Amino acid sequence: MRTQVGIVGAGPAGLMLSHLLHLHGIESVVLECRSREYVEHRVRAGVLEQGSVDLLRRTGIGERLQREGMRHEGIELRFDGESHRVPMTELTGRAITVYGQQEVVKDLIAARLAAGGSVLFEAEAVRLAGLDSQSPVIHFRRDGRDEQLHCDFVAGCDGFHGVSRGAVPDGVLRTYERTYPFAWLGVLAAAPPAVDELVYANHERGFALYSLRSPEISRLYLQVPPDEDIAAWPDERIWAELRTRLETVAGWSLNEGPVLEKSITPMRSFVVEPMQWERLFLAGDAVHIVPPTGAKGMNLALADVALLGDAFAAWYGQHRTDLLDGYSAAALRRVWRAQHFSWWMTSMLHRLEKDDPYEAKLRAATLRYVVTSPAYATSLAENYVGLPEV
Ligand SMILES: Cc1cc2nc3c(=O)[nH]c(=O)nc-3n(C[C@H](O)[C@H](O)[C@H](O)COP(=O)(O)OP(=O)(O)OC[C@H]3O[C@@H](n4cnc5c(N)ncnc54)[C@H](O)[C@@H]3O)c2cc1C
Incomplete structure (x- = not known):
């Protein structure tokens, strides 16, 4: 041939x-x-x-x-019981x-x-x-x-x-190369997303991401230890942990549904x-x-x-x-x-297994800076939507 x-x-x-x-x-x-x-x-x-x-x-x-x-046109950052939108399109046109x-x-x-x-x-x-x-x-x-x-x-x-x-x-x-001391447990669920945009949550128990694939399908992620066994995560535990890390804003709750697929990906x-x-x-x-x-x-x-x-x-x-x-x-x-x-x-949003209090304070300061400084928010936004020229 x-x-x-x-x-x-x-x-x-x-x-x-x-x-x-x-x-x-x-x-x-x-x-x-x-x-x-x-x-x-x-x-x-x-x-x-x-x-x-x-x-x-x-x-x-x-x-x-x-x-x-x-x-x-935006993503949401959730931390300290607050929710902040990064308006990507307003900041970058993309x-x-x-x-x-x-x-x-x-x-x-x-x-x-x-x-x-x-x-x-x-x-x-x-x-x-x-x-x-x-x-x-x-x-x-x-x-x-x-x-x-x-x-x-x-x-x-x-x-x-x-x-x-x-x-x-x-x-x-x-x-x-660099390996990280955590992995992501990814879940595909037959549940209408409770969000219109991706939610990146920083929580003391670890990172969580709420995203979507269609008006009927949610895609959710949880930070887990790197050597975690998927068998340790029955669906009920997954939903309970997602609720803890994501339902931190008054009056907001996620939609649950049958888990179609779940897997753990190293970082x-x-x-x-x-x-x-x-x-x-x-x-x-x-x-x-x-x-x-x-x-x-x-x-x-x-x-x-x-x-x-x-x-x-x-x-x-x-x-x-x-x-x-x-x-x-x-x-x-x-x-x-x-x-x-x-x-x-990754560094801004995840917690370490043996968390150094100094690192935790730096993460909090970085998140606060992103949501208060238009320049820093624009930097996040332009990288996220993709820079036309590098
Ligand atoms: C489990 C997992 C989850 C991910 N989740 C996300 C995510 O949520 N968000 C995100 O942005 N990115 C994610 N990624 C990364 C993203 O999916 C990859 O960057 C993307 O797939 C890269 O595309 P690729 O074509 O380079 O490689 P791949 O998509 O890996 O394609 C490589 C292909 O080569 C084939 N192949 C391998 N060896 C041979 C061989 N010897 N002969 C013939 N064929 C071969 C494989 O079967 C595969 O089809 C994830 C990656 C993985 C592995």
Whole structure:
């Protein structure tokens, strides 16, 4: 099998890249180890920055997003029994849109298949070879058979646990990382949201986030210890803890309903540099992870491949190498801005297991500053909705 760009991974990064390449007349094949059913129902992120929405619309993927996505012009910060709205659109002129990652994935798969694109499900890349030659090869397994995909370039869009990053020789990549002493218990519930905008709550028992996926579905998160067992969280305990941390404002209560899904996600900051080696280009979670507090993961994945799509177009269309050569540096500028913002939001809103009273006072002072200083609120808002230029 041969193509121009071999893409490993059918998450937001790999699928969007394949779509962008198609629009530029460049062929690609996407290899995905999971089934179509699995990737279309994998519940993860749900906040799209304005730039991501613009990209999806500009490239013809925005029809259902336009209909079903929920535009939010602010977020709420809840602490000390008070509630404060950060009016993002008033401060920045931009907004976010709530639309589940699995919906973005569904829309992209539908567009690729309708255009005759090649997305091979249950095809696991096992080894990348010849990355420092003109014709790299992706060795993959499908239906119990070993197959090869020959290409001009490989795009490693296979997430944190993928195979691509590991194909770079030792000593080339530098890793920057931080793990946090807590995790998030995420809950999807069939309960009409009691809020119109996301509520970020800082409570002495830990952080909680109230968000939504549709007028019928709520998405809620609780800070839990990093090694927590999901079995320790029957639904009743989850709702009781959510009530304690979120019902801190007089007269307000959350809506409960059947829990459709629950899982625990570790919190990690992680960046690998550079995002390229020879003919391998890495994008999305394969090279960087942020704690989800800033809602940046999926947005960064889309921003990476927007750059990569233009870079491949310049290479194939005009024999230009400058954009491919500059890809890593350009992408990393946005990645590090998002790293800082995600770390900052996480530090401001979570409590530590063995809480240092000094740290707790700093968190309180930071929250108070955000809700009293227009300059500080604008800084939060412009990062949250996504900076057009970094
Ligand atoms: C459990 C979880 C919850 C999250 N929650 C949030 C959230 O609430 N808010 C937020 O902003 N962000 C969240 N994120 C982050 C966000 O979902 C990611 O940043 C986003 O998925 C990145 O997209 P991607 O395309 O780079 O990687 P992925 O979406 O991980 O896609 C990679 C794809 O590669 C495939 N793959 C892996 N290895 C191979 C292989 N060897 N061969 C072929 N295919 C392979 C995988 O199956 C997957 O489909 C969450 C992430 C996780 C893991």
